[in-house]
Amino acid sequence: MTEHVFMNGEYIEADKAVLPVRTHAFLYGTSVFEGIRAYYNKEEDQLYAFRVKEHYERLLHSAKVMWMKSPYTIEEYENITKDLLKLNGYKTDVYIRPTLYKSSQKVGPTLTDNEDSFLIFTTPFGDYFESDRGLKLCVSSWRRTSDNAIPPRAKVSGAYANSALIKTDAHEAGFDDAVVLSESGQVTEGSAMNIFLVINGTLVTSSTTDDILVGVTRNTVIELAHELEIPVKERSIDRTELYAAEEAFCCGTGAQIVPVESIDHRIVGDGKIGNITKQIQELYFNVVKGKVDKFKKWCLPVYD
Secondary structure (H helix, E strand, O other): OOOOOOOEEEEEEHHHOOOOOEEEEHHHHHHHOOEEEEEEEEOOOOOEEOOOHHHHHHHHHHHOOOOOOOOHHHHHHHHHHHHHHHHHHOOEEEEEEEEEEEEEOOOOOOOOOOEEEEEEEEEEEEOOOOOOOOOEEEEEEEEEEOOOOOOOOOOHHHHHHHHHHHHHHHOOOOOOOEEOOOOOOOOEEOOOOOEEEOOOOOOEEEOOOOOOOHHHHHHHHHHHHHOOOOOOOEEOOOOHHHHOOOOEEEEEEEOOEEEEEEEEOOOOOOOOHHHHHHHHHHHHHHHHHHOOOOHHHHEEEEOO
């Protein structure tokens, strides 16, 4: 099967999608992007793209930060995404990567007087982490970039140099990933995923003003917790609270819902997936495959 991408306003074969070497986004990291998943429901022979509208809303928020003008409306983005997935005809879970980028071919980091372009590629995509055990995390020596440096709430490709340093150093030290602190020492998130703790039976996660990406999956988890009548609190988190938590899990489009086994070699709970984490994880995977009527509004069916 020949895969296609959407680029320069048309659907083209993936191996023909190329960027000039002087493209501004390549030279300076001046692009914003989203990671979206689509899940294949075998029983229905249907592919469901999850929370597409919310992802494109965030893409446009990121674009404003980076002085970008969107070439399409959110509805048009949704239709382009659906048509691309249908053209590629997947019968498996898929990762979708839409990107708005500065496409002028010039030297110099200025964002204004700089053309904006858009592309999407898609690819089959399974679990980002091994699913047979929880994550072993460390607290990174690197700090998350701040809102007054490269704002984490904007999904800017250049900022992922920070994530790359965090994740690579964690891997080299024998961990799966890392928890990242802000410059003030508060817990932010993982290298590229949000984190939740269970403290005294309450689901606790960092505030949206604590230098985090306001994750679509994070927001989904909060709504699912309300559905399950699990109390949720968004607030600043101290590092030492990581070690005393009853449960912990990370979430994101790539990570999905993945339990944490240990942090800095300290076992979280009994080292196994906790009851609250398990409830949320089970509901989440039913929701994304369009199996829960109440939340089917989040699932965009691809095949007519």
